[in-house]
Amino acid sequence: MSSVDVKGVSKTFPQTRSGTATRAVDDVTLHVPNGSLTAVLGPSGCGKTTLLRLIAGFLVPDSGTIAFDDRVVAGQGRPVPPQARRVGYVPQEGALFPHLDVAGNIGFGLAKASRRPGADVSERVLEMLDLVELPREFATRAPHELSGGQQQRVALARALAPSPSIVLLDEPFSSLDAALRESTGRAVARALRVAGATGLLVTHDQSEALSLSDQVAVLREGRLIQAGSPADVYMAPQDPELARFVGGASAVPGRAVSSGLSATCALGTVRLTAAPSADDLVLVLRPDQVVLVDDGVEAEVAEVSFYGHDAAVRLSLVGQHTALVARVPGPTAPTVGDVVRVGVRGAVHAYPAPVRD
Numbered sequence: 001m002s003s004v005d006v007k008g009v010s011k012t013f014p015q016t017r018s019g020t021a022t023r024a025v026d027d028v029t030l031h032v033p034n035g036s037l038t039a040v041l042g043p044s045g046c047g048k049t050t051l052l053r054l055i056a057g058f059l060v061p062d063s064g065t066i067a068f069d070d071r072v073v074a075g076q077g078r079p080v081p082p083q084a085r086r087v088g089y090v091p092q093e094g095a096l097f098p099h100l101d102v103a104g105n106i107g108f109g110l111a112k113a114s115r116r117p118g119a120d121v122s123e124r125v126l127e128m129l130d131l132v133e134l135p136r137e138f139a140t141r142a143p144h145e146l147s148g149g150q151q152q153r154v155a156l157a158r159a160l161a162p163s164p165s166i167v168l169l170d171e172p173f174s175s176l177d178a179a180l181r182e183s184t185g186r187a188v189a190r191a192l193r194v195a196g197a198t199g200l201l202v203t204h205d206q207s208e209a210l211s212l213s214d215q216v217a218v219l220r221e222g223r224l225i226q227a228g229s230p231a232d233v234y235m236a237p238q239d240p241e242l243a244r245f246v247g248g249a250s251a252v253p254g255r256a257v258s259s260g261l262s263a264t265c266a267l268g269t270v271r272l273t274a275a276p277s278a279d280d281l282v283l284v285l286r287p288d289q290v291v292l293v294d295d296g297v298e299a300e301v302a303e304v305s306f307y308g309h310d311a312a313v314r315l316s317l318v319g320q321h322t323a324l325v326a327r328v329p330g331p332t333a334p335t336v337g338d339v340v341r342v343g344v345r346g347a348v349h350a351y352p353a354p355v356r357d
């Protein structure tokens with residue numbers, strides 16, 4: 001068990017023949033508490049893999065420090081090499097040893113590091129297969145005899161087998177189908193907790209980040225723009241763009257009402273979560289805050305995504321260029337073309353409107 005402390009870390013890749021230099025990680029400061037799971041969330045290319053490789057020790061930061069508990073592993077003196085960091089790493093592409101069978105892959109780090117007796121290693125291999133929900137018979141298969149998702153789970157088992165203090169997972173579930181993704185995600189989060197390992201889980205999937213982690217760290221263009229509990233990031237996103245990315249929220253223009261905690265917008269007067277810092281505002285409406293009501297503003301249903309338990313309804317306010325998304329219980333979902341009435345539930349977050357020239 002260790003905490004991870006990333007302080008002011010930057011990494012620039014030098015100019016390539018085809019392009020310019022890339023500042024992949026830009027002055028990132030992040031604390032990952034001992035034994036917790038942090039999701040590193042952001043779109044493709046925002047620096048997630050680079051950040052993990054810096055923590056694992058495959059890359060060295062240009063500036064800043066990385067510490068595990070009080071032990072500085074990079075940025076001060078000679079960097080600690082990856083094999084001495086007690087970090088389990090699951091790369092984005094599983095990368096199993098093709099010449100070893102599944103048991104050989106999972107037991108690889110065990111046999112080398114701990115000089116455990118063979119029987120112990122085989123026992124641990126079976127435990128790991130159970131953990132990642134693969135049949136024990138797979139122990140003798142070769143990697144090429146497994147599907148992509150199964151290979152990925154073997155890679156995960158291999159990283160967890162030596163009980164590392166810190167486990168780094170780079171989009172480990174992206175090759176799994178939806179149902180397996182959820183159950184594997186929960187199993188992995190549980191396994192990390194049971195082992196007391198500190199985890200960093202890279203994902204571009206906001207529901208995976210919110211549902212599995214204790215902390216969500218959002219990266220954008222190499223910079224950390226927000227780190228907080230899943231509820232904080234969902235309910236109080238740093239800016240409208242993050243509200244859209246994390247919560248599928250809609251943004252509508254609004255104007256502060258001089259008497260304080262409210263604003264007017266196309267949906268009428270709405271309550272705000274905090275006193276606005278400008279007159280012209282961007283109001284962020286999460287889908288759970290947009291509700292169908294009898295006395296609301298008229299909107300036409302443009303699209304319905306039915307999920308069963310609930311449905312996402314894309315709406316266009318009648319006579320206005322305003323699009324909204326509402327989440328409604330599945331059985332009550334309207335159909336495309338319906339005209340419904342919408343209102344706002346609860347207090348909404350407001351941000352100063354971008355200045356136009």
Ligand code: ADP
Binds near residue numbers: 014024045047051
């Ligand atoms: P993510 O994992 O979030 O998709 P990466 O960390 O892989 O993002 O990449 C961040 C940025 O750094 C991208 O613009 C990428 O093209 C660039 N990059 C990553 N690795 C290298 C490298 N070895 N050489 C040059 N540029 C790189």
Ligand code: MG
Binds near residue numbers: 045048092170
């Ligand atoms: Mg990546």
